[in-house]
Amino acid sequence: MEFPLIAPQPPRLSAMTDGLRRIEASGVFSNNGPEVRAFEAEATERLFGGSGACLAVGNATLGLMVALRQAAGLRPRADSLALMPALTFAATAQAALWAGLTPLICDIEPDGWTADPRQEEALLARYGERIGVIVPYATFGTAIDLDRYAWLATRYRVGVVIDAAASLGTIDAAGRGFGTGAPFAIVYSMHATKTFSVAEGGLIYSGDAARVDQMRGMVNFGFEQGRSATLPGINAKLPEVIALMARAKLAEIDTVCAHRAGIDAAYRAALPELTMQCSCGRRQATQFMPVLLPPALAPRRDAIVAAMAAEGVGVGQYFSPHIGQQPLFRETALIEPTPVADAIGGRMLSLPITDAMQAADGPVIAGRLRRVLAQETARVGRQGSQQQGAAMDDLTTVVIGGGPAGTAMLTAASKQGKLAPLVEAGFAIVESRARMGAGELGCYAIRSDTTAETFLSAVKNNPHPELAALEHHPAGQLMGRYVAELGAPLVDTAPLLSVTADRLAGIVTRHGGSVLTGHRAERVQRTPDGRWQTTVRDADGGERSLVSRNVVIATGGYQTDEQVAAKRVAGVPLVALAGERLMRSDALLRLGGVGQVEARLRGVAAPRVAIIGASTSAIAAAVLLLKHQPGFAFGAGAVTLLHRQPLKPFYPNVAAAHADGFTDFDDDDICPVSGFVLRLAGLRLESRELVLRMLSLGGRVPDPRVAAHRIAGDDDAAARAIIADADLVIGALGYRPRAVPLFGSDGAPLALAHQAGRPMVDRHCRLLDAQDRPVPGAFGIGLSAGFVPWGRLGGEASFRGQANGLWLWQNDVGQMIVDQLLEREAQEAA
Structure with missing residues (x-):
C-alpha cells in the first residue's frame, strides 16, 4: 500500500451547489461578504468559545505580514527586528521582510522544538527596543505557552504575533482552542496541506477585538472607513468561495483532528526508540509525524528518504534547511548561533498522517522505516570499520579558537589574497561554540573601544566578493549606523563578526579546509617527529585528533573572582x-x-x-x-x-593634543610611524571622553x-x-590567557611563559616557553596574548603592556602570523 506524505482532502465544491448558488445570487464574491462574515463568527464561537474576534485572510503569509506590521507599531523604526526561531517555515521570515522588519533568528529548545526561552529573553535584553515584535512558532501545531508571551509583551513593551500555521484545531491544556483569549494576534493557515484543509486561506484571531478591527482595515487597502486609506494596507481579503469551503471544514475539524491524533498515538507506540516532539495541550492538529533520526544516521537521511520512497512511503524533512540556513535569510537576517536547531533540523524526518490513513497504518509505516534504518545502520558500521586505522589528518595549520582574534587572522589573510594558499596547504579551525566570529563580545553592555569604521574595514573592498558584499548586509548596515560615533555597542558588533566568520568558513571549506564548530580542543601534544597533535571533542563526546606542523592559539582571555581578589592594592x-x-x-x-x-x-x-x-x-x-x-x-x-x-587620552597628533591643552607627554609617547600621541597607551572613544572631562581638557x-x-x-x-x-x-x-594546555612528546606539560604571568608570545607572535624561548610551530593571537607592536607596526617607545585591538589582528598582527605559516610551509616543501 502506498502512503503519500500529504494527501489533501479539502471540502468538495461539487457538494456545495446550494452554497455556490447563494454566492452567485448575492452578487458578492469578495470584500468581506456574507460567507466570510459567517465563517469568522462561526470560527470565533466554535474554536475560541465566543471570545475575541477572527479575521479571514487570503493566506497565512498575508496574515503574518499584516499582523507583524500592526504589532511592530504600524510605522516601525528602520532598524526594527522581528525575533523568531530558526525551526520554522520560510513564510515567517518572508512576512517579516515584507513588513519592513529584519528577522532576528534564535535557537530552539530541544524537547518541544519551539523558541528557546532563555535565548529569547537574552536577545530582548540585548537589543531592547530595536525588537519590534516577537514571532514565536507553534511548531507543528503544538500549544505553546501564550501566558509567557503575554508577560514578555508587558515586560519588554514588545509586540507579539504567534505563527500558528498548523494549529487550527489544536486544543490547549485548559481544553480551549489554542489561542483563546490571547491579547495579541495569532495567525493560522487553511492551506490545502494543513489539517484544516481548505484550498488557500488564513485566519487571524485575537482576544482583543479592537486589534482585529484595525487589521480588518489593513487587509482592505488600509481603509478604516469609506475609501480613504488611513492605515498601512494591502489586499489580503478572503474570497467568498473559499469562505464557503472553510465553513464546511469547520464543521468537521474536530472529527479530522481526533482521527489524526489516533494515527499520531499509533506512531508513538510503534517507534519508541525514536525521538519525537514533546507536545503540549490536550490535542494537536497533527499535519504529519515528525521524528528524529539517530545522530549516526543523520548523514544518511537522503538515502533513507529514497529507500522509504521505494517502500511506498512519502517522507519529508520539515524544516530542513531551517530559515537560519537558507540563502536569502543569511543575506537579510541577523542570525544567532542555532546549534539545537542545526542538530534537530539535520535529523528530522516527517512521516505521513493523512485523512485517508487509519491508526493501523502507523505500525505498518513504522515497520518499513525500522527496516530501512537497520539497513543504513549496517552500512554505516561497515564504512566505519573500513575507516578504522586510517591516518590522522596531516595538516599544516590548526587554529584553536574561532572568536574575534582567530577569525581576524583569516580576515588578514583574505585582505592580502593569502587565505586560499593558507587553507590549501592543509588547514583546520576549531571553535567550541556553534558559530564562529563574535566570541563573547555580544554578551557585553558597553561600547567598543574600536570604531565602527574598523569593524567595517574587514569587509569593505575585500578581494573576496562574498566578504565585500557584507558592507550592505543587515549586519553591515547596523554597524554603519555607528560610523563617526564613539564606538559601537558590543552587542551590535556581534552580528557582523558572526556573518563575516560564516563567509570565511565558506571560503575555508571551499578550498579544502575544515571548520570544526561545536568542538573543544582538549590538549595539544608534541609528536615525536616535531609536529602537534590536537585532540578535539565534539558535543556528543566524540574525540578526534588533528596533526599539524603549526598550531595557533586564539582562545582569548578570562577574568576570575580569585584572580582579582589576589591582586595587591596599596600593599x-x-x-x-x-x-x-x-x-x-x-x-x-x-x-x-x-x-x-x-x-x-x-x-x-x-x-x-x-x-x-x-x-x-x-x-x-x-x-x-x-x-x-x-x-x-x-x-x-x-x-x-x-x-x-x-x-592619558589618545590624540591623532601633537597639534590636536596641544589644542586641547594636553601636554603630559614627551617624544617617547609619540608613535614614529603614525604620529599618534599615546597610540597604544591612550584611552579612546567613550573612555577617552570621560578622561578628557576628568582632566578638564579642551574646555570640558x-x-x-x-x-x-x-x-x-x-x-x-x-x-x-x-x-x-x-x-x-x-x-x-x-585578563589572563585562556590557553589550551600544551604537552611535550613525553606527555609532560610544557612550562610556558604566560603561566608565570609574563607575555604569552614574543614580538613575532610565537608562543614562549618558561625560559622565554619560542616554541617551534606554536603561535598566539588575541586578548591577553601579550603582544607589543614594534618596527613598522608602530607604537610609542614608552608603552609598557600589551596591545589588544581588532584592527591590529585583522591587519599587521594577523598577517605576521599568516606570513610565518606560509613561510614554514614553503620551507617544508623545499
Missing part, C-alpha cells in the same frame, strides 16, 4: 580590603552586570564605588555606571578611580560624580581608606 590583597563588596569588572561590563550592582546597592541612600585600575575596562566600568538609567544616586565624588599610572567640564586617586605605593593609606569607605569595589585588573 594589601584586594580581598582583604574589600571582602564581599568586591566585584570583578568583567561581571559588571556584561549584560545584566548593572543589575547586579543595583541589587548590591539596594537600600544604600548615597552609594560610593571604588574602581581599581586605569585600563579601558576600568574607565568603561565608570562610564557604564554613570550613564545607567534610571541613574544611581551618586553624589559628588561617589565614583573614585584608583590607578597607579596617569590617565568635569563630571562632579567622578574622582580620581593615583595610588602612591604600598604605604598609601588614603587609597586603603577609599576602598574601605566604598559600598562597592570594582576590580578592573586585567
Whole structure:
C-alpha cells in the first residue's frame, strides 16, 4: 500500500451547489461578504468559545505580514527586528521582510522544538527596543505557552504575533482552542496541506477585538472607513468561495483532528526508540509525524528518504534547511548561533498522517522505516570499520579558537589574497561554540573601544566578493549606523563578526579546509617527529585528533573572582580590603552586570564605588555606571578611580593634543610611524571622553560624580581608606590567557611563559616557553596574548603592556602570523 506524505482532502465544491448558488445570487464574491462574515463568527464561537474576534485572510503569509506590521507599531523604526526561531517555515521570515522588519533568528529548545526561552529573553535584553515584535512558532501545531508571551509583551513593551500555521484545531491544556483569549494576534493557515484543509486561506484571531478591527482595515487597502486609506494596507481579503469551503471544514475539524491524533498515538507506540516532539495541550492538529533520526544516521537521511520512497512511503524533512540556513535569510537576517536547531533540523524526518490513513497504518509505516534504518545502520558500521586505522589528518595549520582574534587572522589573510594558499596547504579551525566570529563580545553592555569604521574595514573592498558584499548586509548596515560615533555597542558588533566568520568558513571549506564548530580542543601534544597533535571533542563526546606542523592559539582571555581578589592594592590583597563588596569588572561590563550592582546597592541612600585600575575596562566600568538609567544616586565624588599610572587620552597628533591643552607627554609617547600621541597607551572613544572631562581638557567640564586617586605605593593609606569607605569595589585588573594546555612528546606539560604571568608570545607572535624561548610551530593571537607592536607596526617607545585591538589582528598582527605559516610551509616543501 502506498502512503503519500500529504494527501489533501479539502471540502468538495461539487457538494456545495446550494452554497455556490447563494454566492452567485448575492452578487458578492469578495470584500468581506456574507460567507466570510459567517465563517469568522462561526470560527470565533466554535474554536475560541465566543471570545475575541477572527479575521479571514487570503493566506497565512498575508496574515503574518499584516499582523507583524500592526504589532511592530504600524510605522516601525528602520532598524526594527522581528525575533523568531530558526525551526520554522520560510513564510515567517518572508512576512517579516515584507513588513519592513529584519528577522532576528534564535535557537530552539530541544524537547518541544519551539523558541528557546532563555535565548529569547537574552536577545530582548540585548537589543531592547530595536525588537519590534516577537514571532514565536507553534511548531507543528503544538500549544505553546501564550501566558509567557503575554508577560514578555508587558515586560519588554514588545509586540507579539504567534505563527500558528498548523494549529487550527489544536486544543490547549485548559481544553480551549489554542489561542483563546490571547491579547495579541495569532495567525493560522487553511492551506490545502494543513489539517484544516481548505484550498488557500488564513485566519487571524485575537482576544482583543479592537486589534482585529484595525487589521480588518489593513487587509482592505488600509481603509478604516469609506475609501480613504488611513492605515498601512494591502489586499489580503478572503474570497467568498473559499469562505464557503472553510465553513464546511469547520464543521468537521474536530472529527479530522481526533482521527489524526489516533494515527499520531499509533506512531508513538510503534517507534519508541525514536525521538519525537514533546507536545503540549490536550490535542494537536497533527499535519504529519515528525521524528528524529539517530545522530549516526543523520548523514544518511537522503538515502533513507529514497529507500522509504521505494517502500511506498512519502517522507519529508520539515524544516530542513531551517530559515537560519537558507540563502536569502543569511543575506537579510541577523542570525544567532542555532546549534539545537542545526542538530534537530539535520535529523528530522516527517512521516505521513493523512485523512485517508487509519491508526493501523502507523505500525505498518513504522515497520518499513525500522527496516530501512537497520539497513543504513549496517552500512554505516561497515564504512566505519573500513575507516578504522586510517591516518590522522596531516595538516599544516590548526587554529584553536574561532572568536574575534582567530577569525581576524583569516580576515588578514583574505585582505592580502593569502587565505586560499593558507587553507590549501592543509588547514583546520576549531571553535567550541556553534558559530564562529563574535566570541563573547555580544554578551557585553558597553561600547567598543574600536570604531565602527574598523569593524567595517574587514569587509569593505575585500578581494573576496562574498566578504565585500557584507558592507550592505543587515549586519553591515547596523554597524554603519555607528560610523563617526564613539564606538559601537558590543552587542551590535556581534552580528557582523558572526556573518563575516560564516563567509570565511565558506571560503575555508571551499578550498579544502575544515571548520570544526561545536568542538573543544582538549590538549595539544608534541609528536615525536616535531609536529602537534590536537585532540578535539565534539558535543556528543566524540574525540578526534588533528596533526599539524603549526598550531595557533586564539582562545582569548578570562577574568576570575580569585584572580582579582589576589591582586595587591596599596600593599594589601584586594580581598582583604574589600571582602564581599568586591566585584570583578568583567561581571559588571556584561549584560545584566548593572543589575547586579543595583541589587548590591539596594537600600544604600548615597552609594560610593571604588574602581581599581586605569585600563579601558576600568574607565568603561565608570562610564557604564554613570550613564545607567534610571541613574544611581551618586553624589559628588561617589565614583573614585584608583590607578597607579596617569590617565592619558589618545590624540591623532601633537597639534590636536596641544589644542586641547594636553601636554603630559614627551617624544617617547609619540608613535614614529603614525604620529599618534599615546597610540597604544591612550584611552579612546567613550573612555577617552570621560578622561578628557576628568582632566578638564579642551574646555570640558568635569563630571562632579567622578574622582580620581593615583595610588602612591604600598604605604598609601588614603587609597586603603577609599576602598574601605566604598559600598562597592570594582576590580578592573586585567585578563589572563585562556590557553589550551600544551604537552611535550613525553606527555609532560610544557612550562610556558604566560603561566608565570609574563607575555604569552614574543614580538613575532610565537608562543614562549618558561625560559622565554619560542616554541617551534606554536603561535598566539588575541586578548591577553601579550603582544607589543614594534618596527613598522608602530607604537610609542614608552608603552609598557600589551596591545589588544581588532584592527591590529585583522591587519599587521594577523598577517605576521599568516606570513610565518606560509613561510614554514614553503620551507617544508623545499
